[in-house]
Amino acid sequence: MTTIQEVARHAKVSTATVSRVLNNHGSVHPDLVRRVRAAVDALAYQRNAVARNLRRSQTSLWAVIVSDVGNPFFTAMVRGLEDVAQQRGCSVVLCNSDEDPEKEADYIAAAAAERMAGVAISAASTATDVTPLVDLGIPVVAIDRRLRGANVDTVLADNQRGAEAATGHLVDMGYRRIACITGPPQAMTASERLKGYKRALRRHGREVPPDLIRHADFRERGGYDAMRSLLADSAPDAVFVTNNLMTVGALKYLVSHGIRVPRDIGVVGFDEIPWADLIRPSLSTVAQPTYDMGRIAGQLLAAHSSSPDKQPETVVLRTSLNIRASSTPAPSEPRRARQA
């Protein structure tokens, strides 16, 4: 492995000069610059970032830790983060905790040990411990989900409002028995979205029916099972599902049991689904501004890097309701239309 020393020897200069040339620091005589560059090429020298990072006590890698790389919601965010990182000369690496707190802790430990320049995390649980990072002064930003007991920058979607809009829309479409499949109680996104659901019902003078609420696990299987359970016990005529994978599960149950959407049951899901318009019926969703969430997370990371003492802030972004076929029965179709 070629080192800076060998380059220096080959170019007949000091290592300091080589370093200056490599980093475009200070002023170096053009002749020396040329010699150094020639040596670098001749020896196929490649910078050793490990040594460099150690010496400078800083790195240029940002980590994004997500609970599921297969969930398009998370990968979409990465793009926004990458664009900011690139401007700052950083690279972004994605780590998959797979909803496993142990794996997540491993990645947090790894990011801490590697002294990553910043970490964005969508935590598997609100109890996720990021102190290893915070203690080292590594900028941390919580995306999508708040981190309990950690005073860090946070980027959230307007979960409650989004859920309220979705539920309100189902009411407007004439559905009467609107169910909610939400996530695990400890997940902030799950409880916020459930809150929005309840609020919409109350606003419309409806009762909040405990038998129409199910807590599942944010995964496809959970949505599937919850849908079955709802149909078996509670005769809903619509359902609001609080994340994309569970929505897919719920839909699968409906489709495979010949239950017609939106005629028999109206469906609105939280989060976009890729190719939502290829799914039949096309799916109404509450969309989160994923790219912006990533971008803002990146900006917060950057800001924290420049001023470590900055007060952490929480940014809440608006969601938008995309009304498609799964919640819009033809005027004649809904079983009990409330309004024309």
Added chain:
Amino acid sequence: MTTIQEVARHAKVSTATVSRVLNNHGSVHPDLVRRVRAAVDALAYQRNAVARNLRRSQTSLWAVIVSDVGNPFFTAMVRGLEDVAQQRGCSVVLCNSDEDPEKEADYIAAAAAERMAGVAISAASTATDVTPLVDLGIPVVAIDRRLRGANVDTVLADNQRGAEAATGHLVDMGYRRIACITGPPQAMTASERLKGYKRALRRHGREVPPDLIRHADFRERGGYDAMRSLLADSAPDAVFVTNNLMTVGALKYLVSHGIRVPRDIGVVGFDEIPWADLIRPSLSTVAQPTYDMGRIAGQLLAAHSSSPDKQPETVVLRTSLNIRASSTPAPSEPRRARQA
């Protein structure tokens, strides 16, 4: 930041002893172990992997560089790789080149500079240059796509055979004018799959119709445009599309123009699509063994790490044809059934 020195001082031992305890090396008196552990806790010491990696000249991060983190094909592979990495005490980080050769080169450079312990790459182009990694002796494995001019381990799917099976299936279903939308000519997967398509036609005594072949870019937009072009110029009655995103694009064109699948046009795509069974009509696909591809890539990386002089090998995995609705018209439906 707490260092090993401070831990040593606090525990009243040498740094060597601390290091031994931290790494479970050599034998250390239980009393000292206890004192060291206590000091580690008391000071909230966190290992500095940067220094450690420098000293040991080895790291424990594997990088996966893919051309699109949003493509489920790639994220599925990551899981297989992760499982192998975990056994070896490595963490996997995912880098998104976004089909951009420049970004890809940046990530390759970063992985080289950081002296990553291994790199799996699904290259944006066969011309992708991995010499920065190879020169440093970093194990590299090409997944999904071969790397031209680089003598590295390679894990591929049986592209040609898969394409041949898909095309043959369309022939069997009675389709006559079977088109192919493939990727850019420089992509190995594109040409291999095209080859399989041609071969299947010849085998069935069909001509290979140049006007029914389109080269697109492996992205959704490309599939959409190619589908339009085919319909405008060449009146196909079936189409084999060589990757998942282009298939989505092609389907979107068909759906939005009221062209019925599989009645008006039969469709088979390469790669699975998440929730393929929610898409209407459900999509016939050539599925790749993604998890195994990742797992085997991981094993090759591991093998290369242990024996750097091992000859690189190429592993080819079988694909499987999943026949769903998009290619199976009801017996009465196909416009010209070839067989009952």
Added chain:
DNA sequence: TTGAAAGCGCTAACAT
């Protein structure tokens, strides 16, 4: 403008 040299935090060879 250039070079000499210290030292980032850690591990491992060597000495005890």
Added chain:
DNA sequence: ATGTTAGCGCTTTCAA
């Protein structure tokens, strides 16, 4: 079993 110490490759003061 434990400690001393050199040095991984680099950047950056400091001196010339």
